[in-house]
Amino acid sequence: MFITDEAIARLRDVAEQPDLTGTRYDLVRELGRGGMGIVYEVRDRELERSVAMKVVDDEWRAEARVIAALEHPGIVPVHDTGDLPDGRFYYTMKLVRGARLDAWLREGHPLTERLRLFARICEPLAFAHSQNVVHRDLKPENVMVGEFGAVLVMDWGVSNIAGTPGYMPPERERDARSDVYALGALLRFLMNDEGSRPLRAIAARAMSDDPSKRYAHAGEIADDVLRALDGEPVAAYRENVFEAAMRFLSRHRALAAMLLAYLVMRALILLLKEI
Amino acid sequence: MTVAPFPTTRRSIVLALGSTDAAERERAFDTLVACYWKPLYKFARVAWSKSREDAEDLTQSFFTRAFEKESLASYDPAKASFRTFLRLLFERHVTNEWKAGQRLKRGGGDVHLDFDSAEAEIGREAGGVNPEEYFHREWVRSMFALAVERLRTRCEAVPFAVFEAYDLDDDRGVSYRELAVRFGIAETQVTNYLHATRRKFREVVLEMLREVTASEEEFRSESRALLGGSR
Numbered sequence: 001m002f003i004t005d006e007a008i009a010r011l012r013d014v015a016e017q018p019d020l021t022g023t024r025y026d027l028v029r030e031l032g033r034g035g036m037g038i039v040y041e042v043r044d045r046e047l048e049r050s051v052a053m054k055v056v057d058d059e060w061r062a063e064a065r066v067i068a069a070l071e072h073p074g075i076v077p078v079h080d081t082g083d084l085p086d087g088r089f090y091y092t093m094k095l096v097r098g099a100r101l102d103a104w105l106r107e108g109h110p111l112t113e114r115l116r117l118f119a120r121i122c123e124p125l126a127f128a129h130s131q132n133v134v135h136r137d138l139k140p141e142n143v144m145v146g147e148f149g150a151v152l153v154m155d156w157g158v159s160n161i162a163g164t165p166g167y168m169p170p171e172r173e174r175d176a177r178s179d180v181y182a183l184g185a186l187l188r189f190l191m192n193d194e195g196s197r198p199l200r201a202i203a204a205r206a207m208s209d210d211p212s213k214r215y216a217h218a219g220e221i222a223d224d225v226l227r228a229l230d231g232e233p234v235a236a237y238r239e240n241v242f243e244a245a246m247r248f249l250s251r252h253r254a255l256a257a258m259l260l261a262y263l264v265m266r267a268l269i270l271l272l273k274e275i
Numbered sequence: 276m277t278v279a280p281f282p283t284t285r286r287s288i289v290l291a292l293g294s295t296d297a298a299e300r301e302r303a304f305d306t307l308v309a310c311y312w313k314p315l316y317k318f319a320r321v322a323w324s325k326s327r328e329d330a331e332d333l334t335q336s337f338f339t340r341a342f343e344k345e346s347l348a349s350y351d352p353a354k355a356s357f358r359t360f361l362r363l364l365f366e367r368h369v370t371n372e373w374k375a376g377q378r379l380k381r382g383g384g385d386v387h388l389d390f391d392s393a394e395a396e397i398g399r400e401a402g403g404v405n406p407e408e409y410f411h412r413e414w415v416r417s418m419f420a421l422a423v424e425r426l427r428t429r430c431e432a433v434p435f436a437v438f439e440a441y442d443l444d445d446d447r448g449v450s451y452r453e454l455a456v457r458f459g460i461a462e463t464q465v466t467n468y469l470h471a472t473r474r475k476f477r478e479v480v481l482e483m484l485r486e487v488t489a490s491e492e493e494f495r496s497e498s499r500a501l502l503g504g505s506r
Contacts (some may be wrong), residue, residue, distance in 0.1 A: 002396050005412075007443050011419055014442055015477040015502055019470055057495075085473055215299045 018055045025053060027093070041095060051079060051092045061089045066133060067156045076122030076152050086145035087202035096152050101143035105190065114190045115199070115229050122149040122183060122222030128156070129176040129217040136174050139167045140189055158219050170209050176218070177211040183221050184214075198228045289357050289489040298366045304342055308388075309421060310487055314413035316364050322406035323369055328339065331390050356497055362363040362410050369381050401488040415501055422479045429479070430472055433458050437465055438472035 001013070004065050016038060025042040028050065037056035044051050056064060058216075068078035068091065072233055081091040101106070101121075105114070121143055131238060135156055141153040169181035184206025191199060202224050208214050215221040224234045231251030233239060237245065249256045291303035312334055319330035341364070342346050350360050374428055396416075404412060423443065437454055455462040484501060488494040 001423060002392075003397060003419050003423065003443065004399070004445055005401055006445050008415060008419055011476065012444050012502055015480055017473065019474050021470065053357040086477060117457055 018053070018088065018090065021085060023082060023084075023090075025051075028118070044092070050095050050108055052076070052095045053090050053092045055084065055088050055090045058087055058089050058204065064089065064091050067091075070124075070128055070131060070133060070156070072127045074120065074126070074151055074153055075152055075156070077255075086246065088174045096144045096146060096154070098146040098152075100143050101140040101145060101186075101190075104145040105140070105192070109192065112229060113192050114192075115152060115225055117145065118183075118187055118190050119222045121186065121228050122218040122225075123151075124153045125179055125183065125218035126222065129179070129219070134174055134176060135179050135182070136187065137164060137167075138179055139164045140186065143186075169174060169207075169211065171211055175211075177216065179207050179212045179218060180214045180216075181211075183209075183218060187221070196228070197243075198234045198239070199225070202228065202234060204226040226272040278328070287489050288486050289350060289352075292345075292350075294414055297334055298367075300506060304338075307347070308338055310417060310483075311361060311414070312388050313393050313417045314410055315361075316388070316390065317397055317400075317413050318362070318410045320363065320368060320393075320397060321400075324411055325369075327390070327394060333365075333369055333372060334388065334390075336372070340368070350489070351438075352493055356413075356500075357487065357489060358497065358500075362407075400428070411500065418480065418483060418501060422476060422483055425479050425483070426472070426476050429475060433460065434468035434472050437468040441465075441469055442473070450460060 006124070017027065019039065020042070024046045025044055028041040028043055031041050031052060032040060037054050037060065040053045040055065041050055042053040045048075054064075064078075064081065065077075068081070071077070076093045076096055079092045081089070083089055098104075104117075109117075123139070128135065133156070135153065137155060138153070142153065144152045144154060164195060167182040167185045169178045171178065184203045185197075187199070187203045187206065191203070195203070195232065204222065206221050207216055215224070220235075224236055228234050231247055233244070283324035288306045291299050292307065294300045315336040315337065316330055319333050320327065321327045323330075325333060346364065347361075350357055354360070355363075400413075426438075430438075430457070437458060440449055440457070442456055451462050451465045454465045458465075460468075480501065481498065484494055484497055488497050
C-alpha cells in the first residue's frame, strides 16, 4: 500500500488530535506546539467559552501540576485537568488573546516601552524562581502581550526541555541562571541594536558562559534594566567620569539648564562690568 | 526466511535481536525486515543512485549478512536511534560492496521482498530532499503503511472503510454526508467511526514504535520523529 505525502500529513494530524469524548470540551483548532505538548483551542460547552487546552504525555502530569500551582498575573492560569482515552493528560488554561512578543516588536514601539515590557516579563520569572521553578525555554514565541498590555509568559517547560538555539545557555544543568541567560537574549532581541552601553552590558552579563557570573535570578536583571531606564548606574557596567557626568546631566536636565542659565548670567554681568 | 506483514511481538525487537533464543531472534528479524526493507531499498535507489538490480542485491545481502553475522546486536542505544544505526550500517554495507566491486549472488536464504511495489512507489514520490531526510520520510511512509495494514485486521469493515475514504484517499472532496449515504449509516455514525478508528490508528503506531525501539527515551524521540509533534 502506498501512502501519499498528503495522506502522511493527514495521518500525523489525526493521530495527534485529542479524542475529547467524555469531556466537556469540543475541539476547535490547533494553536501551536511547544516542548511539552500541543495546544488547542477548545470550546467549553458548560461555560460556553473558548479555552486553551494543552495535551501532554502522561509523564508530564506532575510537571503540569507544578505549573498549575504558580499563581501570578504573568502566568496563564490553569482551569482544569483530565485524562484522555488514549492515556494522554490535558489541562485547560485561559485562552490568551494578543500578540506574540516577536509580532509585538514588529509594531515599532519606542525603546523605553520595550524595556519596561522586558521588566514586566521578568516579574513572573522572578516569582517562579522564588518557588524553585525554572522555565527552561524562554523565547519571544513564549511571551504574549495581551490586548490590554498584560504580559504573559507561557509554555513552562519545567522538566528536561532541550531549549531553543540563541536562548539556550551552554550548561546542561538548568536553574534560575539558565532562565537569566535566556532573558539576556530576550533583552538583546528587544533592544534591536538600539541599546546604550550599560544596557548592552546588562545583556552580556546575563549571557555570560559562566553561570556564576550572571545575575542570580530574574529579579536582579529586571532591577538593573529599570535602573538604566531611570538614569541610575547599573551593576553590570562601570562607567567613566565623563559618562557619569553625561548621565547626571541627562537625568537632571532642569537642574543642568538652571545651572547653565546661572553661569551665562554671571558671565554676562562680568562682561557688562568690564565695559 | 519469509517476511510477515508486521508480526506483533509485544516487546522490543531491538532487544530481541540479541536474544539467545533462535526462534525469538528470527521473529524479531522478520519484523525488522518488514519495517525497514523498503526505506533501505529506496535509499539505495534514490540517494545512492543504484540500479534496480544493484539496489535489490544490496538490500537482500544487507539483511542476509546482518542475520548471519548478528551485527545488529552491536547496537548501542546510548549512541543513536536504532533507525540511524541501521542507516549507517547500510551505508557502510553499500560502500564495502562497491569497493569489493562485485555483485553478490543471491543465496537460498534470501528474504523475499516485493521490489516491484517499491519501484512503483519511487515513481510517485516528490523529490528535492537530502538523503537523510529521504530515508526518514520513507521510514515514516513504511511505518504508516504497516500500521494501516495492522489497523485493517483490527477493525470492522465499515469503520475502516470510512477511515480509508476520509483520511487516506487523496480525494478530499468527500463529505460526512456522502460517506453516510455510501455506507448506509447515519452522519453521526461516520464521525463516531472516524474518531474510534483514528484513536486505534494512533494506538497501533505507538505499539509498533515500542517494538522497534530499545528504550523509553528512544521510543519518545522516535514518536516525535514519526508523528512530528508533542510525543
